[in-house]
Amino acid sequence: MNNERNGDEGISPDDSLYRYRISKREARESGFWLSLLANCNDLNQSASHRLDILLGESKQIVRILSSIIDNKQQTLN
Numbered sequence: 001m002n003n004e005r006n007g008d009e010g011i012s013p014d015d016s017l018y019r020y021r022i023s024k025r026e027a028r029e030s031g032f033w034l035s036l037l038a039n040c041n042d043l044n045q046s047a048s049h050r051l052d053i054l055l056g057e058s059k060q061i062v063r064i065l066s067s068i069i070d071n072k073q074q075t076l077n
Helices: 013-038 045-076
Strands: none
Touching: 013 045
C-alpha cells in the first residue's frame, strides 16, 4: 500500500488520482489471492476464519479507495 501512502504527495492532482487507482487495483488483487486461499479445503477452521476477516478488510479498503477516487475526480471536474 505504498502507493496509497504517496497518493496525496503526487506531483499533480492527476498523478495523485493515478496513484490511488493503482492502490485500489492492488487491494483488489490482494482480495483475489485471499479468496483463493479461503477456498482451499486444507485449511483448519481458525485459518479459514482469519482469511475471512482479511478478505472483509480487503473489500473495505477497496471501498475506501473507491470513495477517495470518486471525491478526487469530482474536485478535478
